[in-house]
Amino acid sequence: MKLEPTYREVPRLEAGSQASLDHLESEGFVVIAGALSASETATALDLTWDYLESLGTGIDRTDAATWDDDRWPIAVHGGIIPSQGIGHSAAQWFIRSVPAVKRSFAAVWDDDDLLVSFDGMALWRPTTINPEWETNRGGSWLHIDQHPIGRPGFHCVQGLVSLLPSSPATGGNVVVPGSHRLFESIPERYTDRLARIDSSIDHFRFPADDPQLAETPPIMPHLEAGDLLLWDSRTVHCSSPAIEQADDDTAEPEGAARGASLLRAASLVCMMPRSKSNPSVIAKRRAAIERRTSTTNWSDRFIDADQFPQVLAADRTFELPPVPALTAEQEAMVGTL
């Protein structure tokens, strides 16, 4: 039987607090309450739509009839847009620069000289308008983002800022609490499966019906708009679409287009100490600004998300956002100052 998440209220803790660090250490994830204020969240959402509308494909935020696949940027598993300049959109640079986001990561590392990922966003269109917009179900892509042999031990904490409140009817991120403690035993437990993954690839997927995960079932943590979810890259996670139908009064009428809104808008963000990176990676990061190349969560290696097989296979071009004019603080997060 495929593993399905249960929707859960979880503690929402203060950015940089000891309680948040303790929760991250014991559960492998933590929700930071209101890392973005209501007005910062509204600005970020607005900038996200600016990005989508600037792709040159004819997307109009007020008209869901223009959100079809022919106009939408390419999404990979779980409705994540990893490329097409999104990592250098004004939305992503705005979110990365909100002080509470950096404060949350600085507390994790006890270091505030941090390099930020040029990550993308998970932007989910309403399935009431087109059921084919439903993203991959949780059980089908539970994974970790760290190779158990290539990168043993603790290396990274990933994050996402939710720009909309979640509910069982929106779906959202899924984590398996405490599963970071499984990590060390993966080479023994999944020997054959792991042997198929090169040790330089920081991605390992669990079987959809994995009996070893059935003992610690996945949860979908509740997030308010502006919350930052952090998780250890060793924690088993993914995302999943709605697990309940929306109430009748909140559901979009079938076929509605004007006035519709996204189900989910989540900004992926990850910061790691500069000391884990090196000058060659930093030179590539600087060039990525000019080229508007997005990356994965890792800032200690340069992994070009424009080269993802799904992006290359789609063979489509979109207008890129303008080269961002970075502040000194943002240049420091690139590594060039």
Ligand SMILES: O=C(O)CCC(=O)C(=O)O
């Ligand atoms: O959209 C999500 O919440 C899933 C994110 C994820 O799996 C990842 O960034 O590795």
